[in-house]
Amino acid sequence: MSDNDEMSMSDSLISLQSNEPVDDQPEQNGLSFQTWLTMTSSLAHRISLPILRTFFNPTAQLVAIRSVVAIAVIIWIIMTSLTSYVTFYRHFMPKQMHIEPVYLQYMHTSLSKCINPEGWVDLRRGTEYGPLRHGNFMVKVELLTTNGSTVAHGSRPAILAYQSKTHRILRVLTGAVPLLMGLTQESQNLYIPLMEEYVENYKTPITHIRVLLSTCRLQVYNATVQLRTNFHGLRYYMYHYRIPTATVFVVAFAIIELICAAFAWRLIVRIFWSNQEEKVQEQTPQEYTYEYSSDASGIDPHD
Structure with missing residues (x-):
């Protein structure tokens, strides 16, 4: 083998060795991006999965609905209690x-x-x-x-x-x-x-x-x-101690409203559920049981 042949073979090997890293670099870049995307999606899945489970859980939904209803009822009771006290104060207290x-x-x-x-x-x-x-x-x-x-x-x-x-x-x-x-x-x-x-x-x-x-x-x-005007009795305390008397009256009005609301809710539930039970009983077929007795001769008529 001549020197020219050896030189050409060495050149071809060098070119192959130099081309291998260039061909492998895009593949390495593609694998790293896919890995990053997989890690990101798995992390998002791990974070969102408990939240979605909690959000779509029937028990959690029931608790959230009850909390919203309770907050709305409390705000409504406070507003109506304040309105009731202001109305009572304006009608009960004369101009000083x-x-x-x-x-x-x-x-x-x-x-x-x-x-x-x-x-x-x-x-x-x-x-x-x-x-x-x-x-x-x-x-x-x-x-x-x-x-x-x-x-x-x-x-x-x-x-x-x-x-x-x-x-x-x-x-x-x-x-x-x-x-x-x-x-x-x-x-x-x-x-x-x-x-x-x-x-x-x-x-x-x-x-x-x-x-x-x-x-x-x-x-x-x-x-x-x-x-x-010189106030006496309840008017005296309502005029000279406005904040304490207002607090007492607002709390009293709120308690009265809560008691009335509880009685009204029980009455509504009782009436509603009784009507629903009557409708269900009307729609369900009635089962009849027949009892057969033998005559004096001891022979069953159905035999």
């Missing part, structure tokens, strides 16, 4: 404060005669030198019914707080800017309690209130009458 304006009526009179102003007591009055010199004055209130009869009345004395000339000058100087801009006025607010512990009679309800001043020389900017 009534504030109405008082319009004083003045008549034209001579300087020697003065008619007391009337209004249908919180007074806001000017602090001029004239009213300060009048001293004490009386404020009277009368509670009237529809026909104008007086049910109750009360009167109290009142007086403006004394202010010396120096005090007034210093006060005006310190508040000069708001006074010039019209933001404040030289006035005093008087709160005069006229009646306490009055209990209204439902047969003769109060429809009008008359306020009387003992002098007409008072400079009154405005006046209001305030009726404040």
Whole structure:
């Protein structure tokens, strides 16, 4: 064998050896992808299988349905209990404060005669030198019914707080800017309690209130009458302890609703199942049993 033949054979072997890895690389890549796909699918199957078994399990479905129904019933009971308490509170609790304006009526009179102003007591009055010199004055209130009869009345004395000339000058100087801009006025607010512990009679309800001043020389900017309710018993706790009483009433309403719902459910189930059992009994064929007795001779008629 010549040298040329040996060289050609070695070249062919080298080419074959160099081509083998190139041909095997796609096969190795394909196997690795298939392995990865198999591992991924098996992992997904292992994860999803317990979830699907739980989801499609009849027992799990029954538990889920019962849980949803129980949550819906609880939310419904809480909402209806809150609505019931709010409705009860609005109808049972009266308004705690009534504030109405008082319009004083003045008549034209001579300087020697003065008619007391009337209004249908919180007074806001000017602090001029004239009213300060009048001293004490009386404020009277009368509670009237529809026909104008007086049910109750009360009167109290009142007086403006004394202010010396120096005090007034210093006060005006310190508040000069708001006074010039019209933001404040030289006035005093008087709160005069006229009646306490009055209990209204439902047969003769109060429809009008008359306020009387003992002098007409008072400079009154405005006046209001305030009726404040003093609660007793259950109303006292519902007004002063709102959150605890609301909690107690909501829980009580919820318990009552649960009891009523349980009785209603039992009644419905009893009626429904009794009707279903009657229908099933009507549809099923009745089985009859016959008893044969022998006659006196001892011979069976069927033999």
